[in-house]
Amino acid sequence: MSAKFAVLGHGVVGSGVVELFYKNKNSIENRAGTEMDIKYILDLRDFPDSPYKDKFTKNFDDILNDDEVTAVAECMGGVEPAFTFIKALLEKGKSVSTSNKELVAEKGDILLKTAKDNNCNFFFEASVGGAIPIIRPLHRCLAANNIYKTAGILNGTTNFILTKMYNDNMPFDEALKLAQELGYAEKDPTADVEGHDACRKICIISSLVFGKHVYPKSVYTKGISEIQLCDVSSADILGYAIKLVAEVKRNNNGKILPVVMPMLVPHENIMSGVSDVFNAVLVYGDGIDQTMFYGRGAGKLPTASAVLGDVIEAVKHNVTVFSQSWDSAEDDSFIDSVENFSARWYFRTSSDHTPSTGISDTYDVHEDGTEYAFVTYEVLTFAQAKNISEKINALAFFPVLD
Amino acid sequence: MSAKFAVLGHGVVGSGVVELFYKNKNSIENRAGTEMDIKYILDLRDFPDSPYKDKFTKNFDDILNDDEVTAVAECMGGVEPAFTFIKALLEKGKSVSTSNKELVAEKGDILLKTAKDNNCNFFFEASVGGAIPIIRPLHRCLAANNIYKTAGILNGTTNFILTKMYNDNMPFDEALKLAQELGYAEKDPTADVEGHDACRKICIISSLVFGKHVYPKSVYTKGISEIQLCDVSSADILGYAIKLVAEVKRNNNGKILPVVMPMLVPHENIMSGVSDVFNAVLVYGDGIDQTMFYGRGAGKLPTASAVLGDVIEAVKHNVTVFSQSWDSAEDDSFIDSVENFSARWYFRTSSDHTPSTGISDTYDVHEDGTEYAFVTYEVLTFAQAKNISEKINALAFFPVLD
Numbered sequence: 001m002s003a004k005f006a007v008l009g010h011g012v013v014g015s016g017v018v019e020l021f022y023k024n025k026n027s028i029e030n031r032a033g034t035e036m037d038i039k040y041i042l043d044l045r046d047f048p049d050s051p052y053k054d055k056f057t058k059n060f061d062d063i064l065n066d067d068e069v070t071a072v073a074e075c076m077g078g079v080e081p082a083f084t085f086i087k088a089l090l091e092k093g094k095s096v097s098t099s100n101k102e103l104v105a106e107k108g109d110i111l112l113k114t115a116k117d118n119n120c121n122f123f124f125e126a127s128v129g130g131a132i133p134i135i136r137p138l139h140r141c142l143a144a145n146n147i148y149k150t151a152g153i154l155n156g157t158t159n160f161i162l163t164k165m166y167n168d169n170m171p172f173d174e175a176l177k178l179a180q181e182l183g184y185a186e187k188d189p190t191a192d193v194e195g196h197d198a199c200r201k202i203c204i205i206s207s208l209v210f211g212k213h214v215y216p217k218s219v220y221t222k223g224i225s226e227i228q229l230c231d232v233s234s235a236d237i238l239g240y241a242i243k244l245v246a247e248v249k250r251n252n253n254g255k256i257l258p259v260v261m262p263m264l265v266p267h268e269n270i271m272s273g274v275s276d277v278f279n280a281v282l283v284y285g286d287g288i289d290q291t292m293f294y295g296r297g298a299g300k301l302p303t304a305s306a307v308l309g310d311v312i313e314a315v316k317h318n319v320t321v322f323s324q325s326w327d328s329a330e331d332d333s334f335i336d337s338v339e340n341f342s343a344r345w346y347f348r349t350s351s352d353h354t355p356s357t358g359i360s361d362t363y364d365v366h367e368d369g370t371e372y373a374f375v376t377y378e379v380l381t382f383a384q385a386k387n388i389s390e391k392i393n394a395l396a397f398f399p400v401l402d
Numbered sequence: 403m404s405a406k407f408a409v410l411g412h413g414v415v416g417s418g419v420v421e422l423f424y425k426n427k428n429s430i431e432n433r434a435g436t437e438m439d440i441k442y443i444l445d446l447r448d449f450p451d452s453p454y455k456d457k458f459t460k461n462f463d464d465i466l467n468d469d470e471v472t473a474v475a476e477c478m479g480g481v482e483p484a485f486t487f488i489k490a491l492l493e494k495g496k497s498v499s500t501s502n503k504e505l506v507a508e509k510g511d512i513l514l515k516t517a518k519d520n521n522c523n524f525f526f527e528a529s530v531g532g533a534i535p536i537i538r539p540l541h542r543c544l545a546a547n548n549i550y551k552t553a554g555i556l557n558g559t560t561n562f563i564l565t566k567m568y569n570d571n572m573p574f575d576e577a578l579k580l581a582q583e584l585g586y587a588e589k590d591p592t593a594d595v596e597g598h599d600a601c602r603k604i605c606i607i608s609s610l611v612f613g614k615h616v617y618p619k620s621v622y623t624k625g626i627s628e629i630q631l632c633d634v635s636s637a638d639i640l641g642y643a644i645k646l647v648a649e650v651k652r653n654n655n656g657k658i659l660p661v662v663m664p665m666l667v668p669h670e671n672i673m674s675g676v677s678d679v680f681n682a683v684l685v686y687g688d689g690i691d692q693t694m695f696y697g698r699g700a701g702k703l704p705t706a707s708a709v710l711g712d713v714i715e716a717v718k719h720n721v722t723v724f725s726q727s728w729d730s731a732e733d734d735s736f737i738d739s740v741e742n743f744s745a746r747w748y749f750r751t752s753s754d755h756t757p758s759t760g761i762s763d764t765y766d767v768h769e770d771g772t773e774y775a776f777v778t779y780e781v782l783t784f785a786q787a788k789n790i791s792e793k794i795n796a797l798a799f800f801p802v803l804d
Contacts, residue, residue: 020689024548031545031725125543131690133535133543141527141535143433144710146426270696273675287422287707288533291697294672295690305689308546316725323433323718 002035003315005071006063008085010043010056013099013126014075016304017311018052032312039069064088071314073307074098083107090114090122095317097310099126099303105200109213109328116320123310123324128201129154129279131302132295133309138208138283139323145285147209149249151401154201156277156297157185157192158224158244163275165232166241172227184277194223195244195260202246205281206258209248212329214258220338221260231348231396234366234373238346240264241272245401255336263401264346264375271401339383343399347385348373349392375400404437405717407473408465410487412445412458415501415528416477418706419713420454434714441471466490473716475709476500485509492516492524497719499712501528501705507602511615511730518722525712525726530603531556531681533704534697535711540610540685541725547687549611551651553803556603558679558699559587559594560626560646565677567634568643574629586679596625597646597662604648607683608660611650614731616660622740623662633750633798636768636775640748642666643674647803657738665803666748666777673803741785745801749787750775751794777802 007014021028021038029036040063041055050056060081063069072089074096076082082103086096091114098104104111104124115122125135129152138147153159157179164175176193179185191197199221206214224244235242243265248258265272270292274280279297284290296302313321350371365374380388382399389397409416423430423440431438442465443457452458462483465471474491476498478484484505488498493516500506506513506529517524527537531554540549555561559581566577578595581587593599601623608616626646637644645667650660667674672694676682681699686692698704715723752773767776782790784801791799 020546023688024546027548028546031541033724132693133539136543137535137539139433140715141538141711142707143714144422144426144430144707146429268677270672270675270677270680273672275670275672278672285707286425287703287710289698289701289704291534291695293693293695295693299691301689302691305544305546305687308689309543312545313542322435 002037003032003070004037004039004068005073005311005315006040006042006069007038008042008072008074009076010041010045010047011075012300013303013307014041014043014073016300017073017075017307020301020304020308028308028312032315034315036315039066060085064092069094071095071097071311073311074100075307076100077102079103079106086111086122087114090118090120093118093120095121095123095314097123097126097307097314099307101127101197101200101204105203105216108204108207109326112325113328116322116325119320121314121317121321123314124204125310126303126306128204129281129293129295130297130299131305132279132281132293132297134281134293135208135324137293138205142283142285142288143323145287147283147285149247149284150205150209150281151245151247151271152202152205152281153243153271153274153279154246154281154297155192155198155244156279157189158198159274159279160184160277162224162227162232162242162244165227165229166236169229171229172225193225195221198244198246198260202248202258202260206248206256207326208324210250210256211326212334213326214329214335215332218332218335219258219260222262224262226396227262228396230371231373234348235264235346237366238373238375239267240346240400241267242398243271243274251336251340253336255334257336257338257341259338259341262398264398265401269401339381341382341399342379343402344376344378345380345385346373346375346398346400347389347392347394348396349394371395404439405434405472406439406441406470407475407713407717408442408444408471409440410444410474410476411478412443412447412449413477414702415705415709416443416445416475418702419475419477419709422703422706422710430710430714434717436717438717441468462487466494471496473497473499473713475713476502477709478502479504481505481508488513488524489516492520492522495520495522497523497525497716499525499528499709499716501709503529503599503602503606507605507618510606510609511728514727515730518724518727521722523716523719523723525716526606527712528705528708530606531683531695531697532699532701533707534681534683534695534699536683536695537610537726539695540607544685544687544690545725547689549685549687551649551686552607552611552683553647553649553673554604554607554683555645555673555676555681556648556683556699557594557600557646558681559591560600561676561681562586562679564626564629564634564644564646567629567631568638571631573631574627595627597623600646600648601662604650604660604662608650608658609728610726612652612658613728614736615728616731616737617734620734620737621660621662624664626664628798629664630798632773633775636750637666637748639768640775640777641669642748642802643669644800645673645676653738653742655738657736659738659740659743661740661743664800666800667803671803741783743784743801744781745804746778746781747787748775748777748800748802749791749794749796750798751796773797
């Protein structure tokens with residue numbers, strides 16, 4: 001018996017899936033326990049020089065209606081037509097693996113239900129953290145845990161920019177330009193720089209860990225475009241690296257609180273050493289204490305590795321893996337208000353901060369010319385921190401990762 | 403239907419399995435897709451005050467002969483009687499999950515074959531890296547990769563000692579004493595300090611990644627007892643942290659080379675920030691480039707979390723997971739000689755090293771009173787490095803992690 005699969009899209013990730021599959025075909029077949037081959041590659045463009053040119057089709061129905069195709073790798077990106085295609089495939093009982101974080105964050109619940117109803121699988125390991133195995137470990141390896149928090153560096157572009165600001169004292173604009181030159185950032189870098197990409201990924205993690213679909217619009221999201229070099233250097237002197245952190249935790253009121261914000265990560269925290277385009281996710285559970293997963297969050301072969309790992313799983317499993325799933329959410333009342341977000345806080349101000357802040361004590365103060373930067377001892381809510389920020393005319397304020 | 407399992411041993415790990423299971427029973431049953439309960443706890447001691455005292459038995463046959471028990475967590479440690487018990491359980495078709503690295507390193511191939519022959523599973527996620535999911539990611543999530551190298555900090559005791567030497571300038575003997583006081587090191591610390599514990603773990607990883615059983619006796623193993631404070635500080639000045647690294651790679655001659663040695667880890671390498679009792683494993687593959695798994699390598703609940711994660715998997719799978727397996731090795735001809743181990747090297751010597759070393763150039767030199775410490779630019783084999791070490795009367799020499 002030979003398992004046949006199809007690849008939707010022959011862009012960066014899709015061509016990576018084809019390349020990696022044929023490179024490691026023998027060992028992949030050993031791990032899958034069956035012969036495997038790619039039967040179709042869907043793309044509207046022509047690839048006359050491809051060694052696999054006979055496999056190309058422009059017609060999605062060729063794949064949909066071929067009973068021999070039991071698994072599909074979706075590497076097109078965007079919500080449509082990916083959503084329509086995947087839903088149709090799942091309804092035919094074909095398992096789908098995707099790297100499409102936008103789609104999973106917007107429509108994951110619907111596609112997971114469709115997969116369950118048709119006894120097949122909708123897998124999306126590649127949608128968070130690229131090459132990093134995080135989805136499967138979260139619901140399988142850590143299944144014995146009550147996971148109460150995850151915190152991650154989930155966007156490589158912003159981490160590259162922040163690393164340049166930290167290591168080379170390069171201003172934000174210049175670092176962004178370099179990221180664009182190196183192909184790490186898009187011409188329109190909004191989705192990365194303003195945190196929307198990280199937001200989609202924390203939505204997926206939140207949905208999986210807490211069991212209900214979290215939509216991007218429910219998540220407070222702040223990017224890195226306002227971070228100044230003086231914040232990066234003051235934070236460093238105070239003992240922290242500034243990172244764009246996507247976090248979700250269960251609060252004491254039982255609600256969950258996902259956020260994307262620049263945060264100060266203590267130098268002692270392993271995550272402060274995650275540099276350049278690398279991503280990492282820290283997971284906190286009552287059994288494990290904390291565990292971190294680290295690796296390349298994007299790129300052709302890293303993402304292809306995750307998609308293909310899922311295809312191999314899909315070939316091995318002929319029933320739905322029900323632990324990798326979540327329910328639709330009727331509303332977002334299970335999500336806490338960001339006003340309740342609690343942390344110690346970093347403030348930078350040009351006025352003398354000590355009087356009138358209402359802060360009983362501060363952790364450490366760095367004075368730089370006419371400016372002060374300090375981190376509070378006290379844990380304050382976002383609402384309280386905003387209030388203080390106004391009182392002292394703060395030029396910047398960020399939470400400290402706990 | 404309710405799945406019943408048994409726990410062998412009620413020491414630190416075994417009691418942790420019982421505690422964590424009842425703490426998270428509801429969510430565990432959701433993830434397993436079935437009701438679950440512990441039917442037996444095997445221990446020769448009495449636990450009259452345990453809330454689960456009715457489940458205790460001193461008779462292994464109670465478990466072996468109870469058809470209702472389909473999965474077993476082995477938390478006794480040591481090769482015997484664990485091996486005899488587990489083999490008998492697997493022959494009855496009961497899946498077994500273990501944290502027993504000594505057993506897996508010595509007898510893993512036999513038990514994996516027994517499991518396969520009886521269509522059940524022998525799982526051992528907890529045997530390497532405690533709470534860290536590493537075994538399942540290696541053979542499932544990274545299944546599309548040709549993994550050519552892994553390098554890990556696999557022993558928490560030695561990492562704690564090296565962290566104290568690095569952070570607090572504490573001599574080895576004093577740091578070891580502190581580790582013993584804190585319960586991180588045994589009264590007889592040989593297995594940890596001389597690298598035997600890390601060796602067992604790299605045997606398990608090597609066997610899984612490369613498919614043939616690697617025995618501890620085939621692995622060159624050097625511990626940390628000879629590391630001096632001056633090496634730690636010179637390495638730091640040169641840009642490195644000294645860590646006990648357990649590594650395996652496939653050499654160009656097709657053989658694999660597992661070793662356990664103190665190595666210099668560059669400060670830029672994320673693994674240099676793995677401190678205290680934490681463990682980490684870096685995995686290198688042709689798709690992923692590199693990915694790291696980090697967390698607590700030992701302890702009651704972290705280890706219990708991994709054992710219990712495997713029990714949940716065993717309950718979900720009623721067939722052998724054949725990708726998590728390896729073959730017996732007839733001999734160790736597939737293992738390369740340590741003489742061929744290649745790296746850049748750190749040397750410390752009291753003589754002027756520049757003449758007569760045969761080294762064309764050195765990377766950087768730190769001069770401390772009458773001693774010199776330097777790292778070579780050139781990659782040298784272990785055989786060459788030993789030769790140079792003799793020529794210059796080196797007081798210490800260690801490889802640099804690549």
